[in-house]
Amino acid sequence: MKKQIVCLMAAGIMAGVSAVAMASGAPETINLMEKYGIKGKKPAVIFPHKLHQEKNKCTDCHTSDKGGALKVKIEKTTGMSNDFHKKFCWPCHVEKKVPKGKACGTCHKK
Ligand code: HEC
Numbered sequence: 001m002k003k004q005i006v007c008l009m010a011a012g013i014m015a016g017v018s019a020v021a022m023a024s025g026a027p028e029t030i031n032l033m034e035k036y037g038i039k040g041k042k043p044a045v046i047f048p049h050k051l052h053q054e055k056n057k058c059t060d061c062h063t064s065d066k067g068g069a070l071k072v073k074i075e076k077t078t079g080m081s082n083d084f085h086k087k088f089c090w091p092c093h094v095e096k097k098v099p100k101g102k103a104c105g106t107c108h109k110k
Pocket residue numbers: 022023025026027030035047049052053056057058059060061062065066067068069070
């Protein structure tokens with residue numbers, strides 16, 4: 001009986017450790033222009049992923065709390081009405097009232 005409890009505890013700790021390892025295994029920043037192979041005129045957006053992990057829930061953006069696929073399908077990547085602006089980055093910045101959340105220089109840094 002006692003042995004079983006110890007085993008369960010050990011399994012719990014292991015699960016906790018691997019969850020942490022997953023989270024820290026995620027990239028700290030992501031060059032989205034490069035990742036999506038966009039050939040544009042604006043400076044590439046270097047997405048501060050770690051900051052977003054700290055300030056949001058994983059499932060605000062991903063379909064699972066381990067990361068992976070995004071909830072929003074990014075199809076249009078050119079022009080001003082691209083899916084990052086219209087469906088992903090801007091709506092949340094507006095909703096969460098991020099200061100200068102729609103200012104070009106916030107994301108397209110020279
Ligand atoms: C504000 C949105 C946002 C939040 C919140 C977020 N991520 Fe991400 N994450 C992204 C984007 C964007 C990418 C780039 C991959 C892409 O575009 O498909 C990414 C990539 C990743 C990757 C790499 C996958 C790959 O395709 O290279 C992992 C792993 C990951 N995220 C895990 C997490 C975990 C775990 C959390 C929560 C602790 C989290 N993310 C929170 C937006 C977010």
